[in-house]
Amino acid sequence: MPQEQPADNTQPSNQVGAEPAAVRVRGLTKRYGEQIAVAGIDLELPAGQFIGLVGPNGAGKTTTLSMITGLLRPDAGTVEIGGHDVWRDPVEVKARIGVLPEGLRMFERLSGRELLTYTGRLRGLPGEEVDKRATQLLDVLDLAGSQNKLVIDYSTGMRKKIGLAAALLHNPEVLFLDEPFEGVDPISAQTIRGVLERYTRSGATVVFSSHVMELVESLCDWVAVIAKGRIRAHGPLAEVRGDAPSLQNAFLELVGAGRRLAGQGQNLDWLGGGAR
Template sequence: MTGESTAQAAATGATGAPPAVRVTGLWKRFGEQIAVSGIDLELPAGRFIGLVGPNGAGKTTTLSMVTGLLRPDQGSVEIVGHDVWHDPVEVKARIGVLPEGLRLFERLSGRELLAYTGRLRGLPGDEVDKRATQLLDVLDLAGAQHKLVVDYSTGMRKKIGLAAALLHNPEVLFLDEPFEGVDPVSAQTIRGVLERYTASGATVVFSSHVMELVESLCDWVAVMAAGRIRAQGPLADVRGEAASLQDAFLELVGANGRDSGHSLDWLGGTR
């Protein structure tokens, strides 16, 4: 689905409630490089949404601006009807973020990290302890809760980061490559938590370049390439007549039919 009016109507819904995310005319340049080129994007509430694109498409830059981590050169972002830059306190209370290249307080234990995060969020101590215990248990971190985060594996770090992002029960959760470098067991655990979260009516927005993963998880997709949105809408609409989301994605980004080996006739063969 590429029609802006159709996507906007679907994102807003019949009730007239605001979309989870509304992006209008968003631009970001780094020197001469245009990373995000005036995108418009509307993401519906209560859905599992994939922001997909090749490496360098602008996904991380877009999510950084949407979540208030990076100021755009131009444009506006609203989260559940609140402007990210005009009302940052209200927005940050409503979102959870698991960024790429997650930085954690590594000299805290997993439980201490959650306790600290909860206090920063203004949650009562008893409630923080209760939620932390539940999250550590569900994410299979209870046995490592007193271990320093510096000693956590990649999968464990992703899970404790997810626990911190979920602790205050946000309305919208943003995840940048949440399954990157994660073993299959940890990935399945994370997936189960996210599916339970969206089933409650919350919204997940996650970026990825793994089409099979997005197709198995998401019911709404936005395809990004070269800093622009190429398509957005329900998964079935974006996939269209293609056999898979991978095929539709390759067509949308102009990669179908590209021959990467025609000039490598020297590779392999007789030396």
């Protein structure tokens, strides 16, 4: 199982092994007061892959993704997407990426269709093209019947889907999704999954965060495991899983949770059995 190594300076700067890097992160750091949320992350994410950023609650996934996508200013470190620095060249970068953050705030008083029209025009797409793409996305994501409903009246799953449609409308090179399947029913999850698989098959890159290992294992080609603000392992899924029976087992071992879980239970000897 590949553990985190110092950066290999012998590789060309835009390569991850044989693959070109879609995203290059160097020394990324964020503190909140005394708390170090992200502790100097180095990472090169290969292009054209379905990439999972996995870690336990509080590991630093959202903080990392927010800094990579230009939503949160790092204390230190750099991020390059498609060769452009996220903080020095934000317009170039934002044209190349789509983002579906956790708890995305949307314009709730627009209908789903209006939200896509507005997003498309902000992205500088011609009106006719926006209409065409919006119609297709609404159709594929099974939102055509709700396109005239206000976003405020959408369910959690519908909100994720309209957020995904808005993030895909300008056909970004890299799509970042923070917990895209959280609160989504299996049918909607399958729909989202189908759209994302089609998108990566065309050479685009998806980076998504999750703590649901089965999902990451079934979807991702490449994973990075994060715990306590540090990358514990990264690489192709099979390499990170190694000899472990599942990614879940490899993950528990990597984040040191196996021993903690084994000792659990003895403090709850009063629980169960109906005794008071």
